[in-house]
Amino acid sequence: MRSIPRGWIFDKLFRFFYLALVAVSFNVDGVARAQEISVNFVAEPLSEALKAFSEAQRIDLVYTQSRVQRNTTTCRYRGDDLSAALTCILSGQNLKAVRLRRRQYVLVEVEQPGLPNSTIGDLGTLHGFVSDAQSKETLPGAHVYLPRLSIGAATNDAGYYAIPSLSIGEYRAKISFLGYATLDTLLQVSEQSTVVRLNRRILESQILIVSSERREPYEVEPGVRHIPVDRISKLPGFPGEADLLQSLRWLPSVQRVRTNQGGLIVRGGEPDQILYLIDGAPVYHMWHIGGLLSIYQPEAFKDVRLYRGSFPAEHGGRLSAVLDAEFKDGTLDRVTGMAGIGLLSARVFVEGPLNDKISFMVSGRRSYIDRITGRRHPVDDGIMQDTMRTGIYLYDLSAKLAWRPSTKQRVTLGVYGSADILDIRLPANLSLANASSSLLPLRNWLRPSNLIFEIDTRWSNRLISARYHYLHSDQIFLTLTAYGTSYRAHERIFIRPTAISSVNSMYGVDILDVGAKLDVDYYFSFSHHIRAGISVIQRGFSSDLDALILQTNAISESTDERSTMDNTEIIIYAQDTWKPTRRLQIQPGVRFSQLRGSNGLRVSPRLGIRYDMDKVIVRMASGINVQYLHQVRDRYSVLYDLISYRWIPASRSVAPSYSYHLSFGGSLLLGTSFTADIDLYAQLTYGLLLPRNEQQSKDGLAGPGIEVGAILGQYTRGRALAHGVEVNLQYDRGSSIIWMSYAAGRSRSRAPELGETQLRPGRYDVPQRLQIALQRSTRHWMYGISGKWRSGYPITVPEARYAVGDPLSENIEGLLYFPKINNGRLPPHINYGLQGAYRFGVGAVAVQVKLDINNLTFRRNVIDREFDPSIPEHVVITSRYGFPAYPLLELTARF
């Protein structure tokens, strides 16, 4: 009898549960408890009658006051039909009640034959754009809220909003956005789009821009987190320079992990399970050398959203999260900018208008150590001459042009490039024993030599993205995106340890993505906003290796391999943001994707629900995510994949990985300053690629090669379960900020093919993490303290020792017994910090000097631990420690 895998049963149950939930959600609208209605008005002023009826029946009535002011009504009704009762009240008024959604009606004029159409009472759409008052930059994610109706809408990526099915007239509206002063104004329902401009909140110092605006309830969406770039980038962090990804670690969902490439994980996932988008185009390598800086310079971005776990149907392709960042368009006001310099890099940002319709933004960052130390150093001992190279530097450059030919159209072109260069050539004996009396200059201890250690590794991202936003009608908004993005990495190694032995290898990884995407926003009705889209992505992956290992003149080994893959992915999605009641929002969606060469069509349903109780919001999100790309790395050889990772697309032989995500959460909003968020989540992932030997050390010379099969042979299929709770408390009064984030959770995995029957802690399993920062600002000073506590990372700890002989050795070699992977944990990691900044003005330039002192208590945090069984007396345990206290200085100037 064929056994049914548990995963299959779970999959079916999950889908059944999901569909049932969706069905129930759609039926909410139709469920209404019969309630007796009694109406008895005699020559009652119509406005009073409507008000009394509205309060008695707890319904919302939308109408123009002037239309009902001087009318009276006489009506007697007893029954259970709201519509019939309203018809009774409106009889003889030339008005009728049109149901917008549950318990919400709008009064419109009854058309009368022979009479010209009246505009009073007609339905229209309140729509327009929200933008920055100074820069004219559109603001995605801003909220337009009509207090009287308790309804609102968020602006889309182009800053456009629409609230259909409103009767013609004026409405009081509150427009808000993080970092901006809320605007209380009147908006007119008309055919013309209105542009609402918001002013930034600015402290007295006129320098520090922070947000102190209370978050409106409707800003909290299931699974979506708007990142307040201005605020979060001011929280302390290594390396003391403003960096978006480094700052994200202050969110409880996000964890910075230890890899020499840098990396983030979200909710216990893996680093490769996050999709990074810049202007809609994916980026494959987000970190500079050593993972100290990311490629995200905060000044260049206007809107950053982190979609966690169960994201809306428009996003997908990864299991854990999507970080969607959009470049600034550039201000239409005047040329402004900033320049900054920290310990690692210097950066500059400039934006401004080219004319009244075109603006630009340019930003760049570059490390400068190589400019101080030099990249090439002649070495000369009088007989031989050579050059030592120490070319280590990085840069990134981004630019955007935005053209607004009319209110209805906007065209943007964004480009991005980054590169890291690690070019080292040591043609010398580095032993200090050969140094003369003084170590400086370098030539005192460098000698030219035939023996060489040379590594030239460089990797780069290139991206170009063009977007066209078009307001087809007040209810239909189109966004067309076309992009190309590439990642290239090249690793060249040349080592000559003896005069006739050498290792010479050249390894390259190239990825090229070209994609096009069409998104349509259809503001169907008062309570339905439908978003749908289609995208096509063509991906190409190639790697090549050319290596020659020459041991002696007679013994050599050469490798010349090339691996090429390409695929096409087609995605169609649709989602509805449905507001059946004033408080309830349901966002069902579905995403269909198909990868050419992979098995079948993948369906990813999504569901988000939010219930708004003004001060408290509760939310739920669930969904199935599919990831077609696996990030893998050779685990044996140093000749390839030394810095790079490989991306291998799913195929008939390598199934995609997929996950089920479920989260519940809530927000508490107290006053204008305090916000508390709590979320519980669980994610079950199938089809992960886990290393067959987690402990395999990458220290060999030759390896199995770069063919896909050789790399995949080092991995096996696995499952993972992550669950946890996240808490984020924010107290923000502009001059004072208290930020606390706490996360408790587990991230575990298992590989059935390796005989693992129980889940074991994953590489980045951190059960507890707490971060607190307190900052206070005055006109000239900012000072703050911070603390970070987290559980130590898992490590594999031997549980016993033993020895086994070898027929070719007289010695009996000591060995360690490692029965389980990640069965131990390093000590907790604790880091206290102190921050201070002084701000002053020099003419029109605002200058800030900032000092961060990390690890204030000189704590020796253990970052790794080794076990040496070679000594018979006992196993020697050696710990490696992180840095003690270190100061970080940054100078910035805004103009």
Place this chain on the structure above:
Amino acid sequence: MRPRSLLIIVFFLGACDAVQPENSPILVVEAFVMPGEPLPEIILRQTTPLRSPYHLLDQSTAASGAQVDLRMKDELISYSMQDLGRYMPLDPVIAVPGASLGLTVQWENQSIMAESQVPPPISLDSISISVSDAPVQGLLLDSVFIDPFLVDSLGLQALGAGAREGLVYLVEATLYWTDSSSQDSNEWWMRTQLLPNLGEDRRLSDYFLSPEVVQLESEIPSANSGQRSWSGAYAVPVGTRGDQVPGHELRVSIIRCTQAYADFISGRSNPSETEPPSNIVGGVGIFAGLALDTLTIEIQ
């Protein structure tokens, strides 16, 4: 939600795990069965705690009182303990090339089993040695690989590669033996090794030369008809350009073995971080059939 409930949830979600030390010792097996030779002694040890001294075979490390049975083809051979942890067959039996092997051990409450096969015998047909005419420059160091992860810490030993220039003679050795395919259709692995006795001065890392390799026999280049050959090299440091190659002994070895033994040997390269894969079900160690030939040569 009550605070107490929240605390319980947080504790449940974020509870720390901790290492549960392995209290009961695990049985360790060491046995190598060679074709044409009497069945070997089987050494049974037990694991000890990390902080305990590990003496090679004494009361604390030997596994005494075990019931050991070895099956070769259909023949069952019982073993008895002759010395602490050393078990010998009750009757002398010669290992037959190609025979399947099975081992079962009962010790205290543990029961382990392992399987292997006796490979065809092997012998070195010929050896070719060549030494460079003159010493060449060589970088004497343990490793030049600098792990960025280590640099991130204060473990400055990561940068202290101890590099210094010196002079070395490169010695090449080519070993020839008869291919197993003429005797057997199984796929066997080969372990080839050059082991010079250079005393304490052998500073040049094996990282760049290959005095020892484990690979499939079928992937080793064929030499003359029916022969395979493998070449390896090692370095001999000298003080000056005028120095001759210091006289020393070179032991050359070839082992034909099963994949389990090949995996075990390959997996021992980094014992501080990983454990070699074992073919002992229920225990650790290695039980393998292997064919070995070794020869010691005096290099002048």
